[in-house]
Amino acid sequence: MQTPPELKYAASHEWLAGDGTVGISDFAQDQLGDVVYVELPEVGRVVTAGETVAVVESVKTASDIYAPASGTVTAVNEALSGTPELVNSGPYEDGWLFKLDVTEESGDLMDAGAYAAANT
Template sequence: MNTPSELKYAASHEWLSPDGTVGISDFAQDQLGDVVYVELPEVGREVTAGDTIAVVESVKTASDIYAPASGTITAVNEELSGSPEKVNESPYENGWLFKMDVTEVGADLMDAEQYAETAE
C-alpha cells in the first residue's frame, strides 16, 4: 500500500496535501475496485471538515467522500469526468479529486504511519 509521508489521512480514507489537494488513498481505491464515475463538489462551495462533499462510484459500490478539512473548494479535477479510472491508476497524482483553500484542518487526520496501521 502506497501512503506518501507528506500527506495527512482521514479514517474515511481521504488524503489532504499541504497545498489543499484532496483525493482518496491507494488503499481506498483498491477496496472500491474499478472506479466508473466521480461526482465532484462545486467550486466556491464552503465546507466543514467531515461534510459529505463528493461521491466515487465503482463497479462494486458508491462511496461518499468527506471533507478532510474546513475551507472553500477552489478547483476540481475535470479530467475525472471523462477518465474516472485515473483514481485507480494514480490516486495521488492524476487521480486527485479537488483542491481547497483550507481554513482549518480536521482534528482527526493521521500521518502516513498512523494511517497505514489502521488501513491494514
C-alpha cells in the same frame, strides 16, 4: 499500499496535501475496485471538515467522500469526468479529486504511519 509521508489521512480514507489538494488513498481505491464515475463539488462551495463533499462510484459500490478540512473548494479535477479510472491508476497524482483553500484541518487527520497501521 502506498501512503506518501507528506500527506495527512482521514480514517474515512481521504488524503490532504499541504496545498489543499484532496483525494482518496491507494487503500480506498483498491477496496472500491474499478472507478466508473466521480461526482465532484462545485468550485466556490464552502465545506466543513467531515461533510460529504463528493461521491466516487465503482463497479462494486458508491462511496461518499468527506472533506478532511474546512474551507472553500477552489478547483476540481475535470479530467475525472471523462477518465474516472485515474482515481485507480494514480490516486496521489492524476486521480486527485478537488482542492480546498483550507481554513481549518480536521483534528482527526493521521500521518502516513498511523494511517498505514490502521489499514493493514
